[in-house]
Amino acid sequence: MRTPSAAPSRLHRSTSQRQRQKRRVRAERPEVRPPRDRFGLGGSTARLRLLLLVLVVVLGYVLVKVGRIQSTGGEYYREAAEDQWSRTRELPADRGTIFDRDGEELALSVPGYAVSVNPKLVTNPEATARALQAALGLSDGDARDLYDELVAKDKGFVYVQRQVDQATGEAIAALRANGVNVDREPIRVLPGGETGRSVIGLTNIDGDGIAGLEAQFDDFLTGTPGSLRNDFAPGGRSVAGSEEVVAPPVPGNDLILTLDRSIQFEAERLLVDRVDTLLAKSGTIIVMDTDTGDVLAMASVQRDDEDVVQITSGNYAAVNAYEPGSVAKVITIAAGLNEGSVTPDSTFVVPWRRQYADDLLKDSHQHPDELMTVEQILVESSNIGTIDVQMSMGEGEWDRAREIHWNYMRGFGLGEKTALDFPGESPGILKHWTDLWGSERVTVAYGQGLASTSIQLAAAVNTIANDGTYVAPRLVAGTVDAAGEVVPAEPSTTHEVVSQGVAEEVQRMMRQVVCRGTGSRAQQGITNFSVAGKTGTGLKAQPDGGYYNEAGELVYYASFVGFFPAEDPQVTVLVSIDEPPAGDINRFGGTAAAPVFADLAPTIVHEQGIVPPAVTDECGQAG
């Protein structure tokens, strides 16, 4: 075996020789210059380090800033950016619906649009004006005005038309014309036309209630608007698919009224006919559920400036107050009976006229001094006899009698607003008994010297029909909440005014008023039900304080209040005709108003499903 030689190998030898030869080469070493400090910032290493430090600081600042923008501090920039490319607009909420007692719509909102333009964004004013004229049916003048606005470009927003129907609005939106905006704007409609307009009221173009129940329950019916965000490209075009509902609109609550649409319609129709036929000025009808106080119909009509009788926009049945006339005798007679100062058979010697203070007061017709029972006084509607009943209440003390009588009138609801609290409702006029002077002290007994609204008077007489208990009238039966649940309204408040026995006595007397007295026309054509009621022919005070108009004629206010079936009253109806013809037989409550009652009763019977009683009294024609 060979052992390695200790001498360097040939390879090693040759290598070491070359190394030695290399080492022998001599070259001048470059002069190493000391680092120069060109910028006064030290050497290059120091400068690099400084640069690195600066970069780290800058980057760190940027990172911190980015972090803040991304986390907590970016809201401002986000909003600023969104303001540049997105717009948020209001989504109008649907106004609540108004239903009648059977769930039929009386007023509701349907989709509509408001068409507006931004002249600054309109690129072709002429074509735009022509397109809008064709779509909206603008007149040439309106189209020219629009064109001028578009050319002027000095406004950023101009309404072209509001309350545009859905089809037209969508057709205009489909044009996608530059600068033309089509925004949702619900339209309030009354599907029954004018039916119930006096009570329902009105909304303005912005959908705010301004009259009637629309105004009274405006906050309740009004919903909460939502908001919609759209992204817009430069030039004002919206970016497709960018629409986002930020907050959905919340619709308003809904009202369920006590009105019956069919009875309301028929009441208005008959009243328009009657006022028109009599050449009267206006008229009202109240139909009331005797037990609950629910107002089934509340009609007001008026002859307008063009001599056309129309349903009023105002609810005159609650707003206007007149001297009720003889209907108020019911209150005086009931008070006397309830106080025990008279009975139905009590008698008084009644002259046809009598002097009180400075006035000579009279009955409606001349008659000799007559021994009249209380029932006769009511049936024949004697003014003088009613004063006697009023005076009987104080047991000889005149002031006491007047005070008692006044308290009863308040108990029957006169002199204060009803529970309806209708917008603009009148409390009527009922002076405190101590404030009455002269003949006023006694004329209040038969309905002169005080004023009441139709709804007050109907509620007062309804007290008799309801066996002596006053029931506050009500118009709202319930509401529908956001979840679609029906929430019934509180029942009407009640209070007893006279005893049941007294009320039944007065009912019987009022039946006689229709059976053989001044209200006989209220029974005409009604064969299955007995009607009870009382006529009233009040004189209407004129601006000069008297009762004569410029032509020297007395101005009348004729009314009839009745209820049926007389044996078990279920519905109370008041009909009043304002300013019937003075020199005509139709100026009286029994001739002007009672026939309307008779015409309306069958509809009420049908709609309310009132079944005739098995037995009627001697005035009834069927049994």
Place this chain on the structure above:
Amino acid sequence: MASPLRSLQLQPGAADAARPQLTVVPGRRRMAWFAMSVMVLAAGLLLGATYLHTRIAERQLEIDRLDAAFRSAQEEFDVLRAERAVLRSPSRLAEQAGALGMIPGSESEFVPIDPMLLATVIAQTGQLPTLDAIVPGSYARLDPLDQFRLVKSTGTEAP
């Protein structure tokens, strides 16, 4: 002549003593795998996030579409019930009846019905459906207020 390289060969005994213990250094490859895994994971997360965002956007578009369809249906419902209310209104009925030559009835008569006859008719024809008997989808049988309430309650359940 022997190769000069052969002289570099170490004897086996001497090699054992001089050779250093060489081991595989796993550190660098492990780091590479680790980096690759992180990258794959990050890429997967990014892809997943993108997919998720896409799905969310798709769902949102679908929700927006359904929401718009719901609003459109509600508007159509309002339009239809307004039309129905007009058609059912007494004023229109009176107008149509007048056009057909009909006049308001001047008399109403109540006719007593034999209870047995009434019972027989009801047994043969069946009674009008009550609300309880109505199955979903047959809302047309409900009165206008109940239809309205149903739609309104559906609106409050919408997202």
